[in-house]
Amino acid sequence: MNAPSFHLEHRQNQVLTPRLQQAVRLLQLSTLDFTQELQQALSTNPFLEMEELEESGVEETADMADGADLFDAESPVDAVTEAPRDDGLDPFPESESWNQAGKDRRDGGEDTLDLLDLAHSEISLQDHLHTQLNVLHLSDRDRLLTALVVEALDDDGYLRVALDELRAVVDTEPAVDESEMQFALKLVQSLDPAGIGARDAQECVRLQLLALPDSKIATQAIRILDEEFKRLVQRDINGLAHVLNCSPAAVEEILACIRRLEPHPGWAFGNHTAAFVTPDIVVRRVDDQWCAMLNPAAVPKIRLNQMYADLFQQHRESHHADLSTHLQEARWTVRNLQQRFSTILRVGQAIVQRQQHFFEHGTLAMQPLGLRDIAEELELHESTVSRATNNKYMATPAGIFELKYFFSRALNTNQGSCCSTTAIRGAIKEMIQSENSQAPLSDAEITRLLTQQGLQVARRTVTKYRQMMHLPSVDMRRQHA
Structure with a gap:
């Protein structure tokens, strides 16, 4: 029987430090997720603080455009702002108090318009329907059932809950039968707007x-x-x-x-606010060249609270290990903030430099580009470029595009040159938009037209690209005179 033995072995492994792990995680976050992450850090870390921009902070935008160093690990992210002062003045003097302002409005004085007078109250779909039900002569039982149906409607105005489930919620004597629920549904469907209460x-x-x-x-x-x-x-x-x-x-x-x-x-009805994309990069034309710069609205104004940091260093004790951890994480956050936007800016500048023809002539002039091309140019790892372009957006005169949009594989043409797949999709879209609606182009005809332009593309590839752009088939696009 073999006896157990021990032996020593030297081995080298690559391990990411906690700071690098945080840097990688912050880099791959979208602008929205990154903002939420920083808000969480601000609320839990006493050594981080948000600074406000001064009105004279126009120069910092110019620094961004020049690609200058925008960050300092131990200083504010952007231009230094003056700390708020307590000069002992009452922010609401008696002459401008709320009661005095209300008195002026009642007296009919000039310039007494209040912002509350302009406030717009959004009416929800349920409130709109309940208002109509209140003017109808209904029994208490029918009013209860119709109100139940109204409250079960979703934001689209559809009833996606089965009537049997709604009927099981009502605890009345006698029990609600199916015909009563059908009557309540028909009553709701007769209200304004038309189509409300539909199941599909x-x-x-x-x-x-x-x-x-x-x-x-x-x-x-x-x-x-x-x-x-x-x-x-x-x-x-x-x-x-x-x-x-x-x-x-x-x-x-x-x-x-x-x-x-x-x-x-x-x-x-209701407040349906559209979710807007905040671009990380803004492209502008400077001296006949397209240049990339950081979007000031996407750069958070966070800095290390130097006063708290100095006080902690002066009164540092062993039982304050949590504060020491917070201070270290605050420094990491500010430094990783610098690294994130520095990497995004470098990648954005490299993309703009490679895609000058796109900004001049549009999608048809898009050049083939791969992640490896940008990684080799900037001496970064390909995965770093992928994280820096994922869920990051660029604002251009032609619209807002995800950074991934500018990457596409190359396709050889009959002339021996290369064409990007993005340009081919743009050519297909342009053909469909300019076609005769009474005699639309089939995928085979589009393939033949692309071949005449020197682009060898299979018909199934044209079909795939058309479906990727959510363009209907030839039969769906045909219109009759």
């Missing part, structure tokens, strides 16, 4: 068609929804014309009527 898109459109004035087009549209919904989804114009015994142009008119309806009737 087909029912939503049908409710809106029933609310239209009686006409031949509305009647035929309801028939298509009820009997030929599959042909409608496939946009089978000729098949629908045969079923309805009318011309294809008449079918186009019916479909145009359906397209004018609102598939999301609930969107007209």
Whole structure:
């Protein structure tokens, strides 16, 4: 039987320090996630503070444009701002107090418009429907059931909860039966806006068609929804014309009527704020060259609270290990903040330098570019470039693009040169946009036109690119006179 033995072995491994791990994690975050991360750090770390910009901070934007060093590990991220002062003055003097301002408004004085007078109160979909139900003469039982249906509607205005589930919630005597729930649903569906309370898109459109004035087009549209919904989804114009015994142009008119309806009737109510993308890089033309600069709105104004750091160093004790950890993490955060935006700026500048033709002539002039090309130019690892471009955006005169958009593989042409796949997708989109709507181009015809321009692309590749751009097929794009 073998006895256990011990031996020593030297081995080298690459291990990321905690600071580098934090730097890698911060680099790959999007602007929104990065902002939330810093807000969390500000709320938990006493050695970090947010600084405000001065009105004279226009010079810092110029420094960004010149690519200057914007950060200092032990100083503010941007231009130093003056600390707030307590001069003992009352910020609300008696002559400008709230009561005095209210008195001026009641007395009808001039310049007494208050911002509260201009405040706009958003009305929710449920409030709008309850207002209509309140003027109806309903029994207490019906009012309860209709209110239950209204509260179950989602933001689109659809009822995506089964009536049996709603009925199980109501605890009344006698028990609610299915016919009562159906009546409550029909009552809600009769309210404004039309299409509210539908269970699916087909029912939503049908409710809106029933609310239209009686006409031949509305009647035929309801028939298509009820009997030929599959042909409608496939946009089978000729098949629908045969079923309805009318011309294809008449079918186009019916479909145009359906397209004018609102598939999301609930969107007209409530506060539906669009989520805007904050670009990390801004591209501008400087002296006949396109240059990249950091977007000041995307750079957080965070610095190390030097006063707290000095006090801690002067009164440092062993039982303050948590504060020592916070101070170290604060320094790491400020330094990694510098490294993140420095890397993003370098990558953005390299991309703009490689894609000058795109900014001059558009998508058709996009050059082939790979992550390895930028990594070799900047002497970075390819994974670092990938993290610096993932979920990062660039604002250009042509719009806002993700940094990943500027990378595409090369495709050889008949002339021996290279063309990017992004340029090919742009050519396909341009062909479809300029085609005759009554005789649209098929994927095979687009392939033939690309071949005439020297681009050897397979038909299945054209189909893949068209689907990537969410462009419909030839049959869906065809319109009849």
